[in-house]
Each structure stands twice: as structure tokens, then as C-alpha cells.
Amino acid sequence: MVLKVYADRISQPSRAILIFCKINGINFDEIRVDILKNQQFSPEYKAINPMHQVPAITDGRFKLFESHAILIYLSCAFPGVASHWYPGDLSKRAKIHSVLDWHHSNLRSGAAGFVFNAILAPLNGLPSSPQAGKEAEKILMKSLSKLETFWLKDGRFLVGSSQPSIADISLVCEIMQLQLLSEKECNRILSPYKKVLQWIEDTKKTTAPHFDEVHGVLFKAQKRIREQMTTKSGTNELKAKL
Amino acid sequence: MVLKVYADRISQPSRAILIFCKINGINFDEIRVDILKNQQFSPEYKAINPMHQVPAITDGRFKLFESHAILIYLSCAFPGVASHWYPGDLSKRAKIHSVLDWHHSNLRSGAAGFVFNAILAPLNGLPSSPQAGKEAEKILMKSLSKLETFWLKDGRFLVGSSQPSIADISLVCEIMQLQLLSEKECNRILSPYKKVLQWIEDTKKTTAPHFDEVHGVLFKAQKRIREQMTTKSGTNELKAKL
Numbered sequence: 001m002v003l004k005v006y007a008d009r010i011s012q013p014s015r016a017i018l019i020f021c022k023i024n025g026i027n028f029d030e031i032r033v034d035i036l037k038n039q040q041f042s043p044e045y046k047a048i049n050p051m052h053q054v055p056a057i058t059d060g061r062f063k064l065f066e067s068h069a070i071l072i073y074l075s076c077a078f079p080g081v082a083s084h085w086y087p088g089d090l091s092k093r094a095k096i097h098s099v100l101d102w103h104h105s106n107l108r109s110g111a112a113g114f115v116f117n118a119i120l121a122p123l124n125g126l127p128s129s130p131q132a133g134k135e136a137e138k139i140l141m142k143s144l145s146k147l148e149t150f151w152l153k154d155g156r157f158l159v160g161s162s163q164p165s166i167a168d169i170s171l172v173c174e175i176m177q178l179q180l181l182s183e184k185e186c187n188r189i190l191s192p193y194k195k196v197l198q199w200i201e202d203t204k205k206t207t208a209p210h211f212d213e214v215h216g217v218l219f220k221a222q223k224r225i226r227e228q229m230t231t232k233s234g235t236n237e238l239k240a241k242l
Numbered sequence: 243m244v245l246k247v248y249a250d251r252i253s254q255p256s257r258a259i260l261i262f263c264k265i266n267g268i269n270f271d272e273i274r275v276d277i278l279k280n281q282q283f284s285p286e287y288k289a290i291n292p293m294h295q296v297p298a299i300t301d302g303r304f305k306l307f308e309s310h311a312i313l314i315y316l317s318c319a320f321p322g323v324a325s326h327w328y329p330g331d332l333s334k335r336a337k338i339h340s341v342l343d344w345h346h347s348n349l350r351s352g353a354a355g356f357v358f359n360a361i362l363a364p365l366n367g368l369p370s371s372p373q374a375g376k377e378a379e380k381i382l383m384k385s386l387s388k389l390e391t392f393w394l395k396d397g398r399f400l401v402g403s404s405q406p407s408i409a410d411i412s413l414v415c416e417i418m419q420l421q422l423l424s425e426k427e428c429n430r431i432l433s434p435y436k437k438v439l440q441w442i443e444d445t446k447k448t449t450a451p452h453f454d455e456v457h458g459v460l461f462k463a464q465k466r467i468r469e470q471m472t473t474k475s476g477t478n479e480l481k482a483k484l
Contacts, residue, residue, distance in 0.1 A: 050392050051344065062333055069339035076332055090318055091304055097311035102293065104346035131373075150292050 003028040006048055007055045008035045009217035012112075013067030014055040016173040020071055020166065022210040024081045036124070068100045071166035084163035095159040099151055099167045107147070107174055110140030115177050118185075119225065144193050147171075152195045156202055164206050172203040176215060179222050182229055245270040245316075248290055249297045250277045251459035254354075255309030256297040258415040262313055262408065264452040266323045278366070310342045313408040326405035337401040341393055341409045349389070349416055352382030357419050360427075361467065382431070389413070390435045398444055406448050414445040418457060421464050424471055 005021060005028050007014035021028050033039045033054050040052045049056040049065040056065040059077065064070055075086035087093055113136025121128035154160035158167045175196070178186050190197060204211045212219075247263060247270050249256035263270050275281045275296050282294045291298040291307040298307040301319065306312055317328035329335055355378025363370035396402035400409045417438070420428050432439060446453045454461075 051388070062336075064336050064340055066340045066343035068343050069336055072339055073332065073336040090315065094304075094306050094311055094315040097314055098306055098308045101308035101310050101346070104343070105351070109347070146293070 004058045006031045012173040015214050016169045017055045018214045019210050107143040148193045148195050168203050246300045248273045254415040257456050258411045259297045260456045261452050349385040352385050390437050394437045410445050
């Protein structure tokens, strides 16, 4: 039975899994779980992931969720995956685990919390908290600074690598979520971090054309949101179109 | 050069690393980084972990932080570690990664956020937020429910195992932080979860006597806090004694 990837391309860890499978020639079926329609709460999906989140995979009877666990599993289970994605060397692998673990409470927490409170919650009629948004922005800025000065200090990719690993795909997909903000806001946040900007471009290049193809849904959402922002026609129309 | 573990036993992931080393007979030097004295911000420690958190390790010239990455590294780097702590089997290992990843934004986020706002911030004169405390409590209760109904549904230990893994040590050490609350509050939170309570006991037993020995600092802090709570003598004295 072919690998099944349960995903919504508007979700950053879903995109990471899809890009990884495509760049490595892994044969899979993509099964859309529309999170804006709450399909992650359906009984069918609960049997796949009782935490009601995307992405998840099934490989035969084996089920797995949490995107980092999935990336590691795919790297080991499919022999065609090049070793730079998840090196066998103990020290290199440990550093990749370290940055992936750091990601959860830092870049992920900051970027997702900020984008949710600044854009996604107002657009979808959900309660947002300016205070939580501010806290998330602080975590985001601190995380970008640590990427610039520590995680990217020794190489073109994370933890001193000359080729991308699963960590680069995961973290760059997270940062791409900032594209949902206005161009000005996105520039304000990212422009101080030159190494981060170069690393995003390098990760895009090494995963082309799949990176842009999988991000198509995000780019479309960005276009709609930014058009609405310039015409100032309010969030109700935005919600309907998103 | 012997392995060095930089830790403060009042920190739950520090305890997880120390217990793991002791139960597996790994020879190491424990180097105290007193987080209540802000020693994690010293220039010396910044060279070990620029994120200013405990635990971290050095193994010769190799440096590593993030407790899950450390547990995985130690399991692989020290041949004496029994395979049940981090099984070589691809599917079992993937499930352990899954629960460790889930832990970050769920049990860790809920328990640490709740204990910080309810006890640690007031005791240490730091600003606390009742709203953030309530949000963290919700995440904590939901996480305990998922442990009871999903992660512990198929076995004595997490993800259907009959023997403990690195995930059991990490998550049980996290829950132990709730012991800093009053006995009544701790019971209110944990007593509905019978499997969770049994699993905590089972993890303690399989890591005895190291579990209780490493938790000595926490038990002492608990005793002081609870004595102060009963005499209602305020938080200033508590702070001085903690």
C-alpha cells in the first residue's frame, strides 16, 4: 500500500512533509484535510490522528503524526532519501534533533502565535488577543535573532551544514507563514536578518520546483489578504474568500 | 574526557537527564547551574548553551542542548544503554519521536506554564498572569486526558511499551513539577487520571533509587512551600527560603 499523507497546504508542517516527499521521489497519495472546514475533527480523521492536527501519515497499517517524527521516519524508511536530509553520523544527527526540539517553543511558538493573532483569528471570526500577539512577536524576533547569530553561523544551512536537512525544510516552511502578513509588516520582521533571508532563498532553490508548487495555496491566500488590506473592505469579505 | 551534564535539579528536563545517566551507569560529572541565581546567563555557560537554558552536555569537544536531543544522543553514544530506552526498530522509534514532539506544545507547555504562574512567579517576585495560568491549566488538563486515553492505552508505559523509554522519563519528570502545588491542588489535577498515576509509580519503580534521589531538591522545595502555605506567612519568606 502506498504512503498516505494527510495534509492541508495552508499548514506549515503539512507543506514540509509534502515538499520532502516530492524532492525525494517518495511515492505517496496526498489526502486533503481542510482545516478551515474543521475536517480534522471528523471521526474518520480522529482514527488517523486523535490530536486532530495535520499532517499525519499512514504507511500500510502504521500511523504517525507530529511532523518532525514523520520527517525522521520517512528519511529512514525510504532508501532513496539522500543522507544529508538526516545524517547517520551521531553528532550531526544530534544537532538536527537539537534544532528541531528548539523550534517547538521558539520559532514555531512565536511565528504561529503572531500570525494567528494578527491575521488568522480576525479573518476567521475567532477570538484574538493583542497581548498574546505581542508576546508571540517577542518570541518570534528572539528566535530569528538566534537563527541569524547561532544556528546559521557556521554554514549555508542549519547547524553548519552545506546541504539542507529535514530541519531546514521544517523551519523555512514555518517562516513562510509570515507571508500572510502585509508586505510592509513582513519586511519589518525579516529584513534585519540577512543570513536568514539568504537561507530561505537557498532552501527554496535546493527544493525547487516543489517548494513554490506546494506553497501555491499560501501565495493565493497572501494575494487575497493583501488585496483586501489595500481596499480596506473589512474582514468579513476576507473570511468568505479565504 | 568524562561526559559533563550541566543541570539544576529544580528543572524537570535536567532531572530527566540525570536519572537517565544514573540508571544506565553512564559515568558523568554533574555541574550545577543555579537558575534561581541566573547562572545560566553567565558568559561561561553561554559558551555551553547560548539559549541560556538547562540542561546541556559536553562530551569531549561536542556540545549539545535540548533534553530530548540529549537523551537520544546518550542512548546511541553509550553502548551500555538497554535498547528499550530508545529502540532501534523504526516504527517503535518513530512513536517515541512522536510523543516527545507532542510533549513540547502540550504537557510541557501546560504544566510549566501553570506551575510558573501559580507558584514560581509569585514566589520569585516575577510578574505572573492569571489569564496565562488559566490557559496553561486548560492545556495541562487536555494533555493529561490524552495521556490517559491515548498514549497509555496500550501498555504499562507510553506508546504501548512494556518497558520504559526516554519518553517516559521526560514526561514523568515534567508531571513531577506539579508537586510544587499544594497537596489539594495536585490531587485535584491528577486524581482523575488513574492510568497516569499508575504510570508515574511504574516509572519511579523502574528507575529507583535514582528517581527519588534526583527529585530530592524538588521534594525539599515542596516541603518549604507547603509549610509556608499552611502558616499563610506570605510569599516574601518563601522566596528567601526557596
